[in-house]
Amino acid sequence: MEAVGVVTAVGPGLTDRKVGDIVAYAGNPMGSYAEEQILPASVAVPVAPAVDYKIAASVLLKGMTAYVLLHRCFKVEAGHTVLVHAAAGGVGSLLCQWAKALGATVIGTVSTEEKASQAAEDGCHHVIIYTKVDFVAKVNEITSGKGVNVVYDSVGRDTFQGSLACLMSRGYMVSFGQSSGGPDPVPLSDLAPKSLFLTRPSLMHYTATREELLQAAGEVFANIASGVLRVRVNHTYPLSDASRVHADLEARKTSGSIVLIPDS
Ligand SMILES: NC(=O)c1ccc[n+]([C@@H]2O[C@H](COP(=O)([O-])OP(=O)(O)OC[C@H]3O[C@@H](n4cnc5c(N)ncnc54)[C@H](OP(=O)(O)O)[C@@H]3O)[C@@H](O)[C@H]2O)c1
Incomplete structure (x- = not known):
């Protein structure tokens, strides 16, 4: 659901994209594991010339997700304290750099x-190894018992309840993934003791209009070009090796971004 490519043909009447343009897309339709793909023009966004194509191919979905999480679901500002789970993951790494x-x-x-x-390199002021340390107790210690303004939780089942416990009064729980499985149902009353906000955002609802899509993609490419965001393309594989990539992902062997290069 994500790729960069060269426009080889355009439909009749289309004026703002032309043959030879470098464009990217992220989201629907599926089908990017291919040498060529037919896309609705409305989903193709221009890739800024200053951005390397492999970087562009590796960042749009994660980058727009990070943009939406930090600017639209909850607006992170100077002075806030944020908790990012899986901070060395693709989205996690961008969230940390951008939030800093x-x-x-x-x-x-x-x-x-x-x-x-890696997370420390990406700007985390504090890194917790949650497989060794109780992250709730550690966040409590770091924030002197105050809690954090927002948690960005993509891990789901293993972290969800702890994330709620890390929030300050009127804090925001942004649950945007479930890498460890879906969290157990949460009774509404669990939010009451701290008047918490809970949202389960999906990128596509925040990039539903052409204007929103161009805004989000433009912010990502601008922040890549200016050096605010750095993307690690730690792995490139031939497209024909796609099944091996998925096995490695599942085995948690990868970090950063992975780009599949079509066998030309
Ligand atoms: N809501 C949206 O619109 C949206 C958009 C994009 C992505 N997402 C979601 O965001 C999450 C992160 O995406 P990503 O591309 O950044 O993925 P990623 O780079 O593969 O990061 C996932 C990380 O989750 C952690 N994790 C914890 N428990 C895990 C488990 N049981 N199995 C595998 N990984 C586990 C791992 O980090 P540690 O080893 O450090 O624990 C892993 O590196 C995914 O759940 C994805 O579905 C949501």
Whole structure:
């Protein structure tokens, strides 16, 4: 559901995209594991010339997700404290870099020492190895019992309840994925003791109009070009090896972004 490519043909009447343009898309329709793809013109966004194509191919979906999470679901501002789970993951890494650039104090959780170094490089002020340390107790300690303004939780089942416990009064729980499985149902009354906000956003609802899509993609490419966001393309595989990539992802062997290159 994500790719960069060269426009080889356009439909009749289309004036703002032309043959030879470099464009990217992220989201529907499926079908990017291919050498060529027919796309509705409305989903193709221009790739800024300053952005390397492999970087562009690796970042749009994750980057727009990070943009929406930090600017639209909850607006991160200087002075906020944010908790990012899976801080060395594709989205997690961008969330940490961007939140730091916005002036927030960033706490990240990761599973290994190696990922902890990466999260620290990406701007986490505090990194918690949640496979070794109770992250709720550690966040409590870091924030002197105050809690964080927002949690960005893509891990789901393993972290969800702890994430609620890390929030300050009127904090925002942004649950945007479930890498460890879906969280158990939450009784509404669980939010009452701290008047918490809970949202389960999906990128496509925040990029539903052409204007929203161009805004989100433009912010991502602009922040890549200016150096605020750095993307690690730690793995490139031939497209014909796609099944091996999925096995490695499932086995948690990968970090950062993965780009599949079509066998030309
Ligand atoms: N809502 C939306 O619109 C939206 C958009 C994009 C992505 N997402 C979601 O965001 C999440 C992160 O995406 P991503 O592309 O950044 O993925 P990713 O790079 O693969 O990161 C996922 C990370 O989750 C952690 N994790 C914890 N428990 C896990 C488990 N049981 N199995 C596998 N990983 C586990 C791992 O980090 P540690 O080893 O450090 O624990 C892993 O590196 C995914 O759940 C994805 O579906 C949602």
